[in-house]
Amino acid sequence: MTVQEPNVVATPGNEPATPAPRSGQLALTVSRPAEQVVVVGASGEIDMLTAPELRAAVLEHLDANDVLVLDLSEVSFLGSAGLAVLVEASQQGNRRGAGFRVVAVRRAVTRPLVATGLGEVFSVFASVEEALAADASTDAR
Numbered sequence: 001m002t003v004q005e006p007n008v009v010a011t012p013g014n015e016p017a018t019p020a021p022r023s024g025q026l027a028l029t030v031s032r033p034a035e036q037v038v039v040v041g042a043s044g045e046i047d048m049l050t051a052p053e054l055r056a057a058v059l060e061h062l063d064a065n066d067v068l069v070l071d072l073s074e075v076s077f078l079g080s081a082g083l084a085v086l087v088e089a090s091q092q093g094n095r096r097g098a099g100f101r102v103v104a105v106r107r108a109v110t111r112p113l114v115a116t117g118l119g120e121v122f123s124v125f126a127s128v129e130e131a132l133a134a135d136a137s138t139d140a141r
Contacts, residue, residue, distance in 0.1 A: 026050035028057050036066045039128055043074030046082030055085045062092055067099035069131045078109045083116060090122055099123075101131040 026044040033039060038061040046054055062068050070089065072078065086102065093100035101123045104110050113119035125131040 026053055028053065030057065030061060033132065037069070037132065038066055039069045039071055041071040041074065045077040046075055046085070047077060047079040048081040051079075051081035051085050054082065055088065058085065058089045059092060062089060062096060062098050062100070064097045067101065068093065069101045069103060069128055071103040071128050072109045073103050073105045073127070075106065075109050078112050083112060083118060086118065086122060101125060101134065103128050103131055
């Protein structure tokens with residue numbers, strides 16, 4: 001067997017080679033829908049390769065007296081490195097006096113939150129609108 005391109009997997013027989021799935025892709029958006037509110041939206045996979053990028057974006061926008069909403073509604077995978085980013089963001093939010101809210105709707109995100117018990121630690125919402133409408137008492141504990 002010979003491999004011609006690093007992203008192509010050779011298959012036995014006459015079957016055509018198929019591109020290997022690309023992992024570690026993450027897209028981030030940042031918006032300010034209101035004064036003292038920042039929404040960081042993530043789409044793609046949050047794993048050990050992409051978690052540092054998410055961490056940098058979240059910590060950069062986690063300012064005192066602000067509310068940071070981390071929108072994970074378009075995330076297709078949330079690994080342990082991503083969970084660690086959420087824990088750190090929550091702790092930093094508490095230290096800085098900032099609110100931290102998480103939007104999670106897909107099973108790929110809600111399942112690890114529930115399995116680890118972190119769904120009880122963060123303020124988790126079904127939409128950005130719900131997170132923005134929540135009163136200050138639901139901010140990071």
